[in-house]
Amino acid sequence: MVAIIFGVSFHEQKLVKKALESFYGLGPQTSARILAKHCIHPRTKIGSLPPKTITALTAELSTMTIESDARRIVQENIKRLRDMGTYRGRRHAMGLPVRGQRTKNQIETAKKLNKVERMA
Amino acid sequence: MSAPNCLRCLVRPSAAFRLSAPPSTSTLTPATPLTAATQIAAFSTTRATAARAQSPQTPQATVKGHVRKGKRLTLKGKKTKTIDHGKSPLPGERKAYRKRIILSNDNAIPVPWLTDLTAPGLADPANVGKVLALPPMTQDQLRASEAFKPTQCWGMFRQPAVLVRKETVDLTNRMQEAAAARKVLRMVLTGNKITGKSLMLLQAMTHAFLNEWVVIHLPEAQDLTTAVTEYAPLSDTNPVQYSQPVYALKLLHAIRQANADVLAKTLTVSEHSELPQSLPAGSPLLAIANQAKEVDSAWLIFQALWNELMAPAPYRPPILLSLDGLAHIMRVSDYRSPSFDPIHSFDLALVRLFTDALGGAIKFPAGGAVLGATSRNNNPRSASMELALAQREAEQQQGVEVPQKDPFFRGYDERIEAVLKSVQVLRVGGVDRREARALLEYWAASGMLRTVVDEKVVAEKWTLAGGGVPYQRH
Incomplete structure (x- = not known):
């Protein structure tokens, strides 16, 4: 299964934190805060995120100055x-x-x- | 002087030899067309030889057609090594192997005098210093609630057995007294490394299972607080508490598997329409636990089950609520709230349930026990817990000065102190000589110890083992 966050597809085994940090201008501090905001624990993998959270993450990223x-x-x-x-x-x-x-x-x-x- | 061997026989197949050699194969296989290869392949039938013989004068060309003599130069770091390591294990296979629990060993010698534990067995003072076997039914229940640990050496013996110690009988008697008076025994097991705190917890659980209690065991407190499992805020709580649905589902499965008989006998007192399948009053509690299939509804079902267990009713079983690795919940957890503040462990709903029970805020209808065992492995420092346990221990003894707070230290936590204000502390120490003798005799009978067990050997091993702490490492 592949999930698409902010137009980029990630493998289901990838850590959500690492997936977020793959965007230019988004580092460990910001990614930790985004995870906390959506109540995602730091070791969550992409595959275990519900579709609702993935949409919310994409919406969140689209408001930020990244990439x-x-x-x-x-x-x-x-x-x-x-x-x-x-x-x-x-x-x-x-x-x-x-x-x-x-x-x-x-x-x-x-x-x-x-x-x-x-x-x- | 003539040579002992025919010189022609030692000559390698060459062009000269080929010309002079008689075409012997042609007579044997007249149907096949005569080629150079078949002529030469008189003594060796391998293809390589045949191929070489086909063009004996031209050295082998590489793929590019370039002929190169001598050793091939391989640059550092450019080697393409293809070492076959065999099939690599599948994801999760290594961990499963590392964490597997083996409870019996067919190569171990069966101990003829070993008897199974009975319901009052662990509370009987006559059994102190005896090794007794865990009945198969209880083994399954203990395994379901993850009471056995991979570090314990169950796999060396034919059948899992435990040594009944003074502390065991003391603990189980206190549990029985509490249940008889419909009160809750609130106790923390502490002691040095490898003194058997987790094993004492296992014995308490065994006693509870044998006496038809409901056992809810949290096998590793660190699974709850080190931010490795899903969490979600609970909507109707202020200050906000967090549920851990995936862990709750796992716990519900363990509860259902370990306590199926007792839960089937216990009936609900109220109707449950909030569950995925609504249940009328008077249905067995097992029906609630059986509904735990989805992560989304796990916390709801756990709450319904817990509320039913807490409801006053004609028949309610005593409850044992136990947790291993107490220090992990006596600290601020690794979780973060949506506003990025660290979440205190006590704000996690499942931990809150345990600490409320340990602090005395929850009364069980039929009594029971709340046991927490400290751990000395991978143990976070919790100054408040250490101080509180030292204080409670000093208060239990006569004429011992109660330690006080360090006035220059800021790391104390009032919430932890409040929980541990009135708990009992049971210090688990090394085994005494009589218990050591029972252990050595059991090991000798199982074939683990190859010597005659007498007073001298017992004294020697007991002393070398640092006064009865088995396998103590320094």
Whole structure:
């Protein structure tokens, strides 16, 4: 059985908490609060949720700034720094560490993430 | 000097040999067309040899057609190991194996002098220091209520048997007195690790089953409070309480299976139209328990059953309500309310039922007992419970100073103190020498102990076992 939450299908053996945390911009704190709000215990799996709760979760998620909304906020913040011509904006654009780290080695994460159009 | 063997016989099949070898097979199988393979396959009929012989000069080409000599280079981490570990167990199979309960062992020697427990057996002071067997019917009831634990060594003996201890007789006598006076014995069993608190609980349950009590046993308190089972707020409660429907359903099944006979004899006093199938007054309580099939209605059915057991009526059986791992309910649970506040264990309806009974707020119509056993394994610290139990224990003894609260510690909980304000405490200690002797004799008769049991051996084993605490580990 597969349940669809917020347009994404999850396997019935997946923990509800992990399923919620798979959305961008929704972390452990928020997911714990959502679970508590709907009286779902932390070890519930998707398969044991009644359809009513799944609908309620989807409704709940649709009111939150997650996924593309959350990504856009991050991108806008970086773009603002870039447009202002700040050092942080420039470092983002160059794909280099932003917060004063040394760049001799170990900058893979910065290379991967720091872009003006940041996706992850 | 000539060679002892014919040199031609030692020569491997080669092109030269093939040319010189006589086509012997052709005479044997004239119907088959003569090919190079059939000619060569005079001594070895394997396909590999035949294949090699078919093109003896060209080395084997790889799939890509590239011929490569020497050992093949395998880069680190790129090996594709396909080790066959056999069939892996199905989901849940490992746990079922780990948690299985084996109650008999056909390889163990049957003990000829072992007798079955009778209804008054566990309350008889003459039985102290005797090992008595659990009757098969009671075994089923105990198994249904999950009184046996996987850590206990029942599987080493032919038949499950228990040692009657001084504490057992003391406990069962107090239970009987309470039931006779239609009162409730409220008691906490405590003691060091591996002293037999859970086993004492099992003996109390055995006594209750043999004397036709209704036994409601919560085998692991941690299942209720560590947020591993479904919970839902109860609508008509203030402050809000939470039901645990899945656990309630499991409990109802256990109650029904373990107490079927007693419940069939007990009749309802009021009509139950709120149940999935409405029941008229005067129907057996078993009919209520039998309705427990769906999670949605489990808590409703449990409440109906409990209310009927509590109703004053001409015939009501005494009730034993027991719980193992008391510290787990004497704390704030891992559940969260919809407003993300931690839920106190006492706000879980099933726990509330037990603590109300333990605190003396519920009177059973025919009396009975509420027993809680502490555990020393995976035990959360509950300062209030530890202090309250120490206080009650000191109050029971003469001339012992009652411990007081630490004025600089904030972690006490008034709700817990209120529940444990007037309970009795039974400390379970190590077995004494007489009981140790009975145990050793039983083990020797079962083939577990290969020595003659005499005073010297008993004294030695008893002393080495830290004064009668079996298998005590330091």
